[in-house]
Amino acid sequence: MTTSSQPRAAVTPRRVPTGTAGAAPRKLPLRRRIRRDRVMLLLTLPGLVYFLVFHYAPLIGYVVAFKDYQPYVGFIDSPWIGLANFELVFGDSRFWTSVVNTLKITLTQLVLFFPAPIALALLLNSVVSDKVRRFVQSVVYLPHFIGWVIIVSIFQQILGGAGALPNLLESVGLPRVDVMTNPDTFPLLVTLQVLWKDAGWGTIIFLAALLSINQELYEAAAMDGAGRWRRLWHVTLPGITPIIVLLLILNLGSILSVGFEQILLQRDAVGAESAEVLDTYVYYNGIQDGQWGPAAAVGLIKAIVGAALVLGANKVAHLLGHEGVYRGAAK
Amino acid sequence: MERPSKAGLAVKGAILLGVSLLVIYPFVGVIGTSLSTETDIAKAGGFVLLPSAPRLDAYRAIFEGGTVTRALLVSVLVTGIGTLASLAATIGMAYGLSRREVTGSRAILVVALFTMLFNPGIIAGFLTVQQLGLLNTFAALVLPSLVSAFNLVVLRSFFMNLPNELMESARMDGAGDLRILVRIVLPLSKAVIAVIALFYAVAYWNAFFNALLYLDDTEKWPLPMILRMFVLQGRTLESLGGAAEAPAPVQAIQMAVLVVAVVPILIVYPFLQRYFTKGVLTGAIKG
Incomplete structure (x- = not known):
């Protein structure tokens, strides 16, 4: 991946309010530099405060995982109980059910959803007519902007017990099926919904990668007698491999997270036995039942395993000779 | 070929x-x-593509006051105010971080970027909102998702790629940082800001997670929460405090609420989709 940061023009000395003209900006004392940059820093401040308050400070909340937290006693006065919360969670069969369900759903999505945007992007990329391509793009990007409540409602209306599909099946003499409440097919249903919402949107990143492939490579391959499929295999796919690896790494990091809203909305209809995932387990135990300690323990486990998976997968990608996640982000 | x-x-x-x-x-x-x-x-069979005699009874039922009307008002206000607040914070931060020589800008950028890799989680997020005393306030729908690190990166890299000469000459003429932002940077960035505004607006409009977690008071619920109760959980509008007598079929009313929730997105989308298909975002995504 190319980074957007081009070498910028050499830093021009900025106006220094106190008149020490000529001094190199780097050598100014910190207080002077802050004074010089005060407008820029003030503009940055609200966003910085937001990130600190809503993304970093909450990490302190994880001490609850090691406490017998009672909201009325407070953070500080709730007694420490060591790893008791973790023992409680590990002894809870519902926790293990939610781990299994989460993995079932994320793996189904990895197998069935992940390739879809790649295939669709290759297809769109091969469309010669600009008009047709733009039209299809506009249509398939749209569902990305529709919220989960609406999407689940629409699926309910079409596939649900009283919906259009069961009625259609009945009218042609087949038995009515209700996939919206069927626990066995739930991972497939969830994946189908994600496909509808994001298969189109997911093409954006691959289309960009496809555009950046050097066209001369295609011409050279064609001159050497490579047909359509060979060019796809030897030029196109290697061109988008880095981005595929990158997205696989990110996916691996979120293997313990499935769309909380999407699952929560359908958990009651399908039943906790197959629709309880880690996030809904945390929500129902913590927020609904007030089991703050065990719920926080699960959240902590999830965060640590997720971080370890991203770092591990990133390492593997490096060993395989790919860039991984961090190179670009540090720029 | x-x-x-x-x-x-x-x-x-x-x-x-x-x-x-x-x-x-x-x-x-x-x-x-x-x-x-x-x-x-x-x-x-429950899903009509072409009604034989279209009528607006269902819309009359939901707009004559009560639950849906109120939720709609909440959603409109939260979306409007939230989008403006998010834009202000994001633009300020992206601009503030767009010049490398600004003291501390790299460290601050890392602080923001790092949040893309982890998520505070449900419990920690809830405890934070609770400690701040924001439970059951509309602020709880906006503040916990005020700035998206992704949007920040997109905007910052756009600002960084603007022609430097324009800003330098403005500075020669004595313009300060704020003046350069308002007079030069913002007018050149209308398209990308429009896209980011759409992202924020859609997120606020669809907001369900924050409302579910932080609002117990049904009177403060935005549209998606009402949708869930009414369409997915089969509650009647009366039980949610709506009109007593429905002149239209329940399914029609349910779908009318869905339409109300979708139409604003369908209206803004055509104006903005050309930016996606033209690839305003791709440069930044690749960064």
Whole structure:
């Protein structure tokens, strides 16, 4: 991946309010530099405060995982109980059910959803007519902007017990099926919904990668007698491999997270036995039942395993000779 | 390169047409059903593509006051105010971080970027909002998702790629940082800011997570929460404090609420989709 940061023009000395003209900006004392940059820093401040308050400070909340937290006693006065919360969670069969369900759903999505945007992007990329391509793009990007409540409602209306599909099946003499409440097919249903919402949107990143492939490579391959499929295999796919690896790494990091809203909305209809995932387990135990300690323990486990998976997968990608996640982000 | 074969073209066309229809069909069905009578709905099996005698009874039912109207008002206000607040914070931060020589800008950028890799989680997020005393306030719908690190990165890299000469000459003329932002940077960034505004607005409009976690008070609920109760959990509008007597079929009213929730997105989308297809975002995504 190319980074957007081009070498910028050499830093021009900025106006220094106190008149020490000529001094190199780097050598100014910190207080002077802050004074010089005060407008820029003030503009940055609200966003910085937001990130600190809503993304970093909450990490302190994880001490609850090691406490017998009672909201009325407070953070500080709730007694420490060591790893008791973790023992409680590990002894809870519902926790293990939610781990299994989460993995079932994320793996189904990895197998069935992940390739879809790649295939669709290759297809769109091969469309010669600009008009047709733009039209299809506009249509398939749209569902990305529709919220989960609406999407689940629409699926309910079409596939649900009283919906259009069961009625259609009945009218042609087949038995009515209700996939919206069927626990066995739930991972497939969830994946189908994600496909509808994001298969189109997911093409954006691959289309960009496809555009950046050097066209001369295609011409050279064609001159050497490579047909359509060979060019796809030897030029196109290697061109988008880095981005595929990158997205696989990110996916691996979120293997313990499935769309909380999407699952929560359908958990009651399908039943906790197959629709309880880690996030809904945390929500129902913590927020609904007030089991703050065990719920926080699960959240902590999830965060640590997720971080370890991203770092591990990133390492593997490096060993395989790919860039991984961090190179670009540090720029 | 050689011309594609006729058969290849046909297969491609069929797939793309099929994919497009799969996206469009549910929207047509929802709108059709919302305009239908009981008989139409029964005949079509619950999902009407083309109502035989379209009527607006369902919309009258939800707009005559009560739950849906109130939730709609909440959603509109939260979306409007939230989008403005998010834009202000994001633009300020992206601009503040767009010049490398600014003291501390790299460290601050890392602080922001790092949040893309982890998530505070449900419990920690809830405890934070609780400690701040924001439970059951509208602020809880906005503040916990004020700035998206992704949007920040997109905007910052756009600002960084603006021609430096313009800003330098403005500075020569004595313009300060704020003046440069307002007079030069913002006018040059209308398109990308429009896209980011859309992202924020859609997120606030669809907001469900924050409302579910932080609002117990049904009177403060935005539209998605009402949708869930009414369409997915089968609660009646009366039980949610709505109109007592419904003049339209329940399914039509349910679909009408869906339409109300979708239409604003359908209205803004055409103005902004050209930016996606032209690839305003791709440069930044690649960064």
